[in-house]
Amino acid sequence: MGSTFSGLNTALTSLYAQRRGLDVTGQNIANASTEGYTRQRVVMHAQNANLTPGIYSTTTAVGNGVTVSSVERLRNSALDHRSFTEHANSSYHNERAGAYTLIEDVFGEPSDTALQARLQDMWDGWNAIAANPDKKAPKSAMLEQAVTVASSLNDAAAALDNQFKSTRAGLDTYVGQVNKAAESIAKLNHEIVLATQAGLQANELMDQRGQQMLKLSELVGATATELPNGALSVYVGSAPLVAEFNTREIGIETGSATKLQDLPDIEVNLRWKDTGTAVAVGGAMGAQMELLDKDGTLREISQRLDSVASKLASDVNTAHRGGYGVDGSTGLDMFVPYDPTDTPVTAANIRVNSDLLTDVDRVAVSSGDPKGATPILNGTVADDLSELATSRTGADASYQALIGDLGVSAQSSIRRRDIQNAVTDQVDAARDAESGVNLDEEMTNLLTYQRGYEAASRVLTTIDSMLDQLINRTGLVGR
Incomplete structure (x- = not known):
């Protein structure tokens, strides 16, 4: 009783x-x-x-x-791990789509002030010269338009290099954040295990650890495994980043490329500091590594832009060298590198020959010598140069192909980003319904x-x- x-x-x-x-x-x-x-x-x-x-x-x-x-x-552990995976994928596609958007902004096509329009202005300038080969005004106008074309190519090359540098700087920042988050998870693991063994609740500590884990998944595509004692082991690829109470650090290899011109001789490599082996990253850093790679997006676009500049210089110079200026000069190149020792002509170093800028009568316009025994001033060379605008193998065609491919890749990246973000939102909604x-x-x-x-x-x-x-x-x- x-x-x-x-x-x-x-x-x-x-x-x-x-x-x-x-x-x-x-x-x-x-x-x-x-x-x-x-x-x-x-x-x-x-x-x-x-x-x-x-x-x-x-x-x-x-x-x-x-x-x-x-x-x-x-908390639903399955939804948590699914969320880590989907957030890693979203971060990857968001970073990638953002990079393509910045590259599109470099070219700004279509626009009345973009490179395509400036090329057309230059070809129209040559057409005006062909109609009036003896006049100075059309030549001066065309040369200014050519200077604008060269400046546009210079600016685009510089902008791509600046994007490389900013992405590289962002990678440095992310490396520090990853190492700091890993250290934080290791400390929280220790506190959670001690609290659990003492019979205390560690729910708030687990929430903090979950936030750090979500951050790691977004940065490097990290995955996690829960241990019986309550600790969390974190992996990047198949390599451990956090093993219970111990952490490993990642770092950018000393001497890695810092500008676009360093590629492909010098690369950007992520290494484990203890073993020196490569880090297989995903998430936002995975997208950044694709941009910075020697075969990555930025270098590919840069090379194709250099091809446009080289083709432009080659086609124009070939025709220009064979023509005669009003003063009888011949054999001059119109587009040259800033440094005469640089070869070949690239988007970064292309400029208009200063000899032409100081004396417009040296601009080649005629197929014959106006100062010869039998003077010829016919504007044939200028007319031939104006027709390069419609060449299927010329600089315009190469540039249009570049912009077309860039637009397709950018749209594809944006669609994949939107689809992935929708999937991530669905997973987050399911997780919030469970734990919110x-x-x-x-x-x-x-x-x-x-x-x-x-x-x-x-x-x-x-x-x-x-x-x-x-x-x-x-x-x-x-x-």
Whole structure:
């Protein structure tokens, strides 16, 4: 049979349990907008009477109340790991699409001020010269247009190099963030394991670790494995980054390329600092490494732009060298590199020959010598140069192919980004439905625990009144 005073303890355990439920519900409500927070739930179970029954024994005991066995994190590990994977893919495609957008901005096509329009202006200038080969004004205008074409090629090459440098600087920053996040996860692993072994709750620490893990997945495409002791092992590719309480660092190989011109002789390599082996990264850093690679997007676009500049110089110079200026000069190149020792002509070094800029009469326009024994001034060379605009193998055709391929690649990257982001949003929505805080549900729980606390208080008051009757009033009748 239960003790006379056992009811007090039963009510008291209920007060403690309901109060714990109120505290946890309040914590959920307070963190409803906290990024990465996982809602928690109080798990209660009834306490037995701790009796050891005999074969023929009977008892009227009804138990010793309620106790809180744990406070659970309502987390789905499968959804967490799926989220890490999808966020890594989203970061990769977002970085890649952003890079293509910047490259498209370099060329700015189609536009009245972009390279294609400036090339057409130059060809139109040659056409005007063909109509008036003896006039200086059309030649001066054409030379200014040619200078603009060369400047546009210079600017595009410089912009691509600047994008390489900024991407390289961003990679440096990401490397530091990865190493810092890995160290943070190792420290949190240690704290979580100690707390778990001591029988304490480490839910908030696990939330912090989950945020750091999500950051690593976005940066390098990291994956994770949970250990029986509560620690988390993190992998980049198949190599460990965090092994329980220990971390490894990644770094950019000393002497790696810092500008586009360094490729392909010098590459950009990510290495494990302890072994020197290559790091197989994904996520945002994976997209950056593709941009910085010797066979990557930036170098490919740069090489094709150099081909446009080289083709332009070759075609124009070939025709120009064979023609005669009004002053009888011949054999001059129109497009030359800034440094005469540089070969071949590239988008970065192309310029208009200064000899022509100082004396426009040296611009080749005629197929014959205007100063010869039989003077010839026919504008044939200028006419031939103007027709390069429609050449199927000329600089214009090469440039149009470059812009067309760039547009296709950019659109493809944007579509893949949008599809991947939609998948990631779906996974995040499923995870939030599992672990996010629902204020309506929490308000219901709040009322449930409030009523439970009030009922336990009433039980305690009732038992107190009964005991008062028993202790202070029993035996007074007849005195």
